[in-house]
Amino acid sequence: MMPVFRAIPPDMSADAVQQVDAMLSEIQSTEGVHIPWAIESGSRAWGFPSPDSDYVARFIYVRPAAQAVTIWPRRDVIERPIVGDMDVNGWDLSKALRLILKGNAVVVEWLQSPIVYSGEIWLRDALLDFAETWTDRVRLEAHYRHLGLRQQSIYLDGEAEPALKKVFYALRPAAAVRWLRLHPDRLLPPMHFPTLLAEADPPAEVAQLTRDLIARKAVSCELGTGQTPEPLREFIRTTLGDDIGSERTQSPSDEAKAAADELFVLATLRLDAA
Structure with a gap:
């Protein structure tokens, strides 16, 4: 058996962790897959949880080689219905690799989560090395800009009295864009938002307002509604720009695709042999 890494903060609900563990075990049994990386995403992993934050468990799974050899396409996502505060779903390793090559930051963030339900370090490190080698920086920045502008449009500009906690949805990708630059x-970019923001070197007033909001969010189920403080709005607007534009990117190279195939085959065979 391969050694399994686990990192659960002592203040996390033991009952909630037990529920997630049970759901992951059920998925492996029912779907006949192996889950070598399962983590917490969302506000708990980003570093700005509320007392009532959902448990957003995400995982990467690998099918046995016998399942992979088929002429019929399989879904590359496994989802379970959201029940209460439990939100659990994951992606096939093949999907994860393709998205890394497209500059999608989600998988890379999963690999950096400080909350790990179960993980095989060799695969995490191999995927991070793959991302460091083959991620298109222009695509990655475009991913965060698209995300930030969409959240800004919905939550900051589209609502007269938005929930104050929603400022984080636009502030986090804006900080990632600034960090990349x-x-x-x-x-x-770091997944943990306080670390990300500190390394993005924002104006002092933005840093202080953000720390205050995080502290309030940590002890209150609701921050209430109201206009986002203007320094935060200005930081988001000036960092993201006015429109998405047409960033010029190149398709993944044949070499990058070959590297993705090699890692996919290695993981499948290694996990089959375990």
Whole structure:
């Protein structure tokens, strides 16, 4: 058996963790797949949870080689209905690899989550190395800009009295865009939002307002509604720009696709042998 890594903060609900573990076990048994990486995403992993935050468990799964050899396409997502505060679903490793090559930051964030239900470190490290080598920086920044502008449009500009907690939905991708511009020698922005924001070097007033909101959110189920403080709105607007534009990107190279295939085959065979 391969060693399994686990990192659960002591303040997380033991009952909730037990529920997630049970759901992951059920998925492996019912779907006949192996889950080598299962983590918490969402506000708990981003570092700005509320007392009533949902448990957003995400995972990468690998099918046995016998399942992969078929002429019939299989779904590359496994989902379970959201029940109460439990939100559990995951992606096939093949989907994860394709999205990394498209500059989608979601998988890379999963690989950096500080809350790990179960994980095989060799696969995490291999995927992070793959992302560091083959992620298109332009595509990655475009991903965060698209996300931030969409959230800004919905939550900051589209609602007269938005919930204050929703500012984080636009603030986090804006901070990632700024981080990428300030760190040309690094490629993967930190998932943990307080770390990300600190490394993005925002104006002092933005940093203080954000710390205050995080502290309030940590002890209150609701921050209430109201206009987002203007320094935060201005930081988001100026960082993201006015429109998405047409960022010029290239399709993944044949070399990148070959590297993705190689890692996919390695993971399938290695997990089959375990």
